[in-house]
Amino acid sequence: MSVAPAPPKAPPHGSAPFGLHHRRLPRWAVPAVVVAAVAVAVALRGTGLLSGTAQLVLVAALLSAVGVVTVSATVEGGRHARNRLATALVGTAFLLALLPLLSVLWEVVANGIEKMTPYFFTRSMLNVGPLDDAGGLYHAMVGTLEQVGLATLIAVPIGLLTAIYLAEYGGGPLARAVTFFVDVMTGIPSIVAGLFVLSAWILTLGMNFSGFAGALALTILMLPIVVRSAEEMLRLVPNALREASLALGVPRWRTILKVVLPTSFAGIITGVMLAVARVAGETAPLLLVVFGFDAINFNPFQGEQSALPLMIYQENAKGLEFSFERAWGTALALILLIMALNLGARIIAYFYAPKNR
Amino acid sequence: MAKRIDVSGLAAYYGNTPALRDVNMSIEARSVTALIGPSGCGKSTFLRTLNRMHEVVPGARVEGKVMLDGENLYSPGIDPVFVRRAIGMVFQRPNPFPTMSIYDNVAAGLRLNGLAKKRSQLDDVVERSLRSANLWDEVKGRLRRPGAGLSGGQQQRLCIARAIAVEPQVLLMDEPCSALDPISTLAVEDLIAELKTRYTIVIVTHNMQQAARVSDVTGFFNVESHGEPGKLVEMGDTSKIFTKPDEKATEDYVTGRFG
Ligand SMILES: Nc1ncnc2c1ncn2[C@@H]1O[C@H](COP(=O)(O)OP(=O)(O)O)[C@@H](O)[C@H]1O
Ligand SMILES: [Mg+2]
Numbered sequence: 001m002s003v004a005p006a007p008p009k010a011p012p013h014g015s016a017p018f019g020l021h022h023r024r025l026p027r028w029a030v031p032a033v034v035v036a037a038v039a040v041a042v043a044l045r046g047t048g049l050l051s052g053t054a055q056l057v058l059v060a061a062l063l064s065a066v067g068v069v070t071v072s073a074t075v076e077g078g079r080h081a082r083n084r085l086a087t088a089l090v091g092t093a094f095l096l097a098l099l100p101l102l103s104v105l106w107e108v109v110a111n112g113i114e115k116m117t118p119y120f121f122t123r124s125m126l127n128v129g130p131l132d133d134a135g136g137l138y139h140a141m142v143g144t145l146e147q148v149g150l151a152t153l154i155a156v157p158i159g160l161l162t163a164i165y166l167a168e169y170g171g172g173p174l175a176r177a178v179t180f181f182v183d184v185m186t187g188i189p190s191i192v193a194g195l196f197v198l199s200a201w202i203l204t205l206g207m208n209f210s211g212f213a214g215a216l217a218l219t220i221l222m223l224p225i226v227v228r229s230a231e232e233m234l235r236l237v238p239n240a241l242r243e244a245s246l247a248l249g250v251p252r253w254r255t256i257l258k259v260v261l262p263t264s265f266a267g268i269i270t271g272v273m274l275a276v277a278r279v280a281g282e283t284a285p286l287l288l289v290v291f292g293f294d295a296i297n298f299n300p301f302q303g304e305q306s307a308l309p310l311m312i313y314q315e316n317a318k319g320l321e322f323s324f325e326r327a328w329g330t331a332l333a334l335i336l337l338i339m340a341l342n343l344g345a346r347i348i349a350y351f352y353a354p355k356n357r
Numbered sequence: 358m359a360k361r362i363d364v365s366g367l368a369a370y371y372g373n374t375p376a377l378r379d380v381n382m383s384i385e386a387r388s389v390t391a392l393i394g395p396s397g398c399g400k401s402t403f404l405r406t407l408n409r410m411h412e413v414v415p416g417a418r419v420e421g422k423v424m425l426d427g428e429n430l431y432s433p434g435i436d437p438v439f440v441r442r443a444i445g446m447v448f449q450r451p452n453p454f455p456t457m458s459i460y461d462n463v464a465a466g467l468r469l470n471g472l473a474k475k476r477s478q479l480d481d482v483v484e485r486s487l488r489s490a491n492l493w494d495e496v497k498g499r500l501r502r503p504g505a506g507l508s509g510g511q512q513q514r515l516c517i518a519r520a521i522a523v524e525p526q527v528l529l530m531d532e533p534c535s536a537l538d539p540i541s542t543l544a545v546e547d548l549i550a551e552l553k554t555r556y557t558i559v560i561v562t563h564n565m566q567q568a569a570r571v572s573d574v575t576g577f578f579n580v581e582s583h584g585e586p587g588k589l590v591e592m593g594d595t596s597k598i599f600t601k602p603d604e605k606a607t608e609d610y611v612t613g614r615f616g
Pocket of ligand 2 (some may be wrong): 401530
């Protein structure tokens with residue numbers, strides 16, 4: 001009996017245990033399901049069940065996810081369906097995270113773009129009445145730059161030295177205590193930092209309200225962020241590099257300065273920028289110790305100043321048409337400032353980062 | 358300026374765990390000494406006690422003496438930083454500094470130690486070290502490129518160049534070829550043969566043939582059971598260790614009858 005084996009047939013879908021073939025959804029299937037889901041969502045809005053774009057997007061995303069997974073489960077079977085479910089979940093989570101961000105950005109740009117004129121950037125609010133369509137944020141920009149700059153100048157060296165101590169020398173009870181207090185500092189509400197400076201610096205020591213007092217409050221908020229992020233970055237530096245340097249007869253401190261720090265420089269810069277971005281938008285502590293001032297004051301050590309978040313708060317509080325416009329414009333300027341600082345830091349970090357080619 | 362090393366009564370600990378006990382060894386100047394033995398028997402630990410790198414590990418300590426041309430490296434007045442300048446080290450995994458170019462990696466020992474010379478002198482040192490490490494011809498056109506962009510074998514030779522740029526008296530190598538392909542391995546072995554005329558070399562290796570090829574003297578370390586401290590079982594001329602060693606354990610190991 002020498003019956004030639006029958007030519008192998010295409011394995012039956014989903015049931016061939018040893019086949020290499022597997023039925024997959026055609027490429028157009030997923031886009032088609034998404035289009036259908038959007039159509040259904042739009043139809044639902046037509047019936048008045050949904051309101052607003054956000055709801056529409058969410059319902060469409062949900063329907064797409066359910067649709068894709070169902071279609072995949074019937075055609076492709078279990079593992080592929082689960083894969084698609086995970087992909088859909090990740091996609092939805094991404095969308096959810098992005099929505100508020102984009103919506104905030106959109107609102108601020110839409111409302112603030114009109115104010116992006118040289119006039120607005122070069123005028124203070126001195127002698128501008130609540131009903132005038134005039135004035136600008138120059139004084140507040142000066143204040144923010146000086147206060148955040150001073151805070152950075154104080155917080156970065158202290159924070160970096162603390163991080164070096166924790167990552168390179170620490171390990172004993174003192175290091176554990178420092179870590180504990182840094183963790184506690186992370187949780188300090190910003191207004192408490194302001195109150196502390198108010199009571200310790202201004203009321204007890206008898207100093208004046210000033211930009212510098214604000215910088216002190218911002219320093220308290222920056223420190224734990226700088227310490228923790230720099231410590232993480234230093235710990236990422238492979239021990240092999242430290243040993244390579246030590247084995248060349250390089251002292252410990254020079255090893256840290258010349259090998260460890262440059263290797264983690266990009267990460268440390270990112271951490272510092274995170275801290276800067278975090279405190280540049282602080283309002284509460286500045287309200288307590290900087291006070292807000294309509295005129296330009298270049299001296300952060302003497303007299304009241306303003307700051308961008310402070311100006312947003314004050315203009316918004318005036319509750320009038322032109323003051324709202326100024327608040328939006330200032331908000332956009334603040335976002336642009338932080339973006340510019342970030343970009344600058346990334347460029348610096350790029351040139352210092354370890355390279356492979 | 359190669360120097361001899363005499364080790365006596367050496368014991369090394371990680372915290373309270375002994376990793377080595379009672380090692381006695383003499384290493385002649387301008388010779389290659391190979392250290393062999395199963396994993397975990399303390400070869401790396403021993404090597405690191407020779408240039409005081411052992412104590413870099415938190416809680417690690419050493420007992421006993423290591424004499425470099427008659428001077429005890431562990432006597433109180435000795436600065437470990439100067440010991441490490443005199444006794445260079447090449448590690449198992451190539452570890453060039455990622456932020457530095459090829460040139461800067463080789464110059465690192467001088468620059469980081471504040472011994473930086475004039476530019477032209479530094480150029481000379483870099484070229485001489487790279488030539489010694491058999492790497493010059495491969496990298497002379499791209500000295501300004503990052504050291505991390507080289508192949509594994511080139512990186513290891515870069516690390517050797519970096520180690521010899523500070524002109525140490527002794528060169529310690531911990532399995533320098535274990536991450537390398539056969540051709541790079543050969544290049545490193547040739548290099549060891551050349552360097553031997555100027556340096557005292559101690560090399561840890563897992564490769565019997567390599568030990569037989571490059572070394573004059575071989576030391577066999579062993580550990581009775583896991584968790585016990587390792588010890589030096591036997592040491593002697595390489596030809597003797599590989600043909601008729603005194604100890605049964607050595608014979609079992611070099612003939613491959615050992616785990
Ligand atoms: N950093 C360390 N901390 C604690 N124990 C270590 C450390 N390094 C090595 N040891 C222990 O010391 C012993 C010897 O290790 P090692 O010298 O690396 O052996 P080898 O190089 O011969 O494989 C092993 O038992 C190992 O577990
Ligand atoms: Mg080892």
